[in-house]
Amino acid sequence: MSELNDNDLVAKALEGETEAFGELVRRYQRPVYGLIVRMVRNAAIAEEIAQEVFIKAYGRLESFDRRRRFSSWLFKVAHNATIDHLRKRRVPTVPLESPPEEGAQLADVLAGPEREEPEQIAVRGELAVALERAMEVLRPEHREVLLLRFRHGLSYGEMAAVMALPLGTIKTHLHRARKALARGLEGSDWAPEDNEE
Amino acid sequence: MKSDQNRSLRRWLRAERAGHLERAEIALREVFRRLADPSPSLGFVDVVMARLLPIPPREQIAVGWRALLAASLVLVAFSVAVLPLVIWPIAEVVRLSSVIDFAASLVVATSQALAGWLSFWQSLGEANRVFFTIVSKPPVAVMMLAVAGLGAVAIRILSGLRALDRSVHDV
Numbered sequence: 001m002s003e004l005n006d007n008d009l010v011a012k013a014l015e016g017e018t019e020a021f022g023e024l025v026r027r028y029q030r031p032v033y034g035l036i037v038r039m040v041r042n043a044a045i046a047e048e049i050a051q052e053v054f055i056k057a058y059g060r061l062e063s064f065d066r067r068r069r070f071s072s073w074l075f076k077v078a079h080n081a082t083i084d085h086l087r088k089r090r091v092p093t094v095p096l097e098s099p100p101e102e103g104a105q106l107a108d109v110l111a112g113p114e115r116e117e118p119e120q121i122a123v124r125g126e127l128a129v130a131l132e133r134a135m136e137v138l139r140p141e142h143r144e145v146l147l148l149r150f151r152h153g154l155s156y157g158e159m160a161a162v163m164a165l166p167l168g169t170i171k172t173h174l175h176r177a178r179k180a181l182a183r184g185l186e187g188s189d190w191a192p193e194d195n196e197e
Numbered sequence: 198m199k200s201d202q203n204r205s206l207r208r209w210l211r212a213e214r215a216g217h218l219e220r221a222e223i224a225l226r227e228v229f230r231r232l233a234d235p236s237p238s239l240g241f242v243d244v245v246m247a248r249l250l251p252i253p254p255r256e257q258i259a260v261g262w263r264a265l266l267a268a269s270l271v272l273v274a275f276s277v278a279v280l281p282l283v284i285w286p287i288a289e290v291v292r293l294s295s296v297i298d299f300a301a302s303l304v305v306a307t308s309q310a311l312a313g314w315l316s317f318w319q320s321l322g323e324a325n326r327v328f329f330t331i332v333s334k335p336p337v338a339v340m341m342l343a344v345a346g347l348g349a350v351a352i353r354i355l356s357g358l359r360a361l362d363r364s365v366h367d368v
Contacts, residue, residue, distance in 0.1 A: 018246065018249060018250065021246075021249065022242060022246050025241075025242045025245050025246065026242050029236065029237055029241055029242060030234045030235070030236045030237075031234070033235060033236065033237045033241075034234050034235050037235055046237075047237045047238060047241065050237055050241070051241075051244060051245050051248065054245045054249075055245065055248055055249060058249050126203075127203050127206060127228075127231055128231065128232055128233055131228065131229075131232060132232075146229070147229075150222075150225050150226045150228070150229035151229045151230075151232060153226075178213065178221070178225065179213070182209075182210055182213045182214070185206070185210060186210060
């Protein structure tokens with residue numbers, strides 16, 4: 001199964017081979033969960049929403065247009081589920097700095113399972129924490145455009161389809177998000193020295 | 198600054214500050230690549246699959262129903278086509294007069310059976326009438342009521358004795 005492309009797996013899943021859909025879940029569990037957890041800032045709720053996303057995707061699989069990328073379509077399902085959740089329940093978000101267990105749990109989740117040298121882990125960890133903190137204060141839609149564009153490599157058109165927004169709005173969001181993120185990091189000690197190359 | 202490992206971040210911030218959009222995009226992509234890909238808890242796939250199994254995809258259901266409907270239509274069409282071919286040879290062998298004779302004999306046999314049943318019910322009705330005539334006479338009615346009363350009293354006494362017997366054993 002793992003050697004098949006997304007479209008073949010979708011076709012097989014529609015023929016009733018649930019294992020094909022299992023492979024799609026295995027393939028996209030981390031990108032989908034990563035996007036959601038950074039949007040809702042709560043590991044347990046993010047996992048619940050991610051489950052719902054895959055269940056909804058399975059139920060609506062026949063509506064997937066195979067000329068598009070499966071990942072974009074799945075991100076659209078994830079976007080809708082996350083936005084619905086944020087609107088309905090007013091999710092209690094957990095700031096990274098908070099020392100209680102929940103904050104530590106979220107920080108652990110966002111740090112990810114690393115297989116690097118301890119020094120690399122430490123440096124990467126510092127960078128990741130600084131970035132996550134800078135993103136934490138951004139508006140959810142700004143956080144989302146940054147992740148879709150720079151983490152998951154979506155084109156402007158794909159982002160517009162995922163978020164159901166006009167192309168111009170996506171570009172505006174992205175521009176503002178980048179500026180806000182830069183301001184957040186400039187405020188910390190990550191700012192480059194003026195005389196630095 | 199933290200380390201050379203984080204050049205990409207500094208490169209992005211410099212590009213952003215200088216307004217080099219294209220360079221900033223490339224550098225920011227590099228920065229985000231350094232972010233970890235958080236994973237859900239172990240067994241996430243199994244949980245999703247377990248929740249999925251009772252829900253077959255809609256298309257699968259539709260295909261199943263469509264196949265069943267198509268098979269039924271084919272069967273009906275086949276039957277309609279074949280039935281006259283099966284009936285025709287029988288119609289040639291069996292004459293109309295013999296069919297009428299057979300139907301008439303069926304009617305006669307049925308009416309005879311009905312007549313037999315009617316006479317049986319008639320005799321039962323006669324026996325019932327005789328019994329009612331006897332029972333409706335006053336001395337017989339009084340005697341029957343007395344017997345019923347005695348029976349009721351006997352049952353009541355027996356029931357009391359049984360209760361007494363049970364309470365003695367329980368002690």
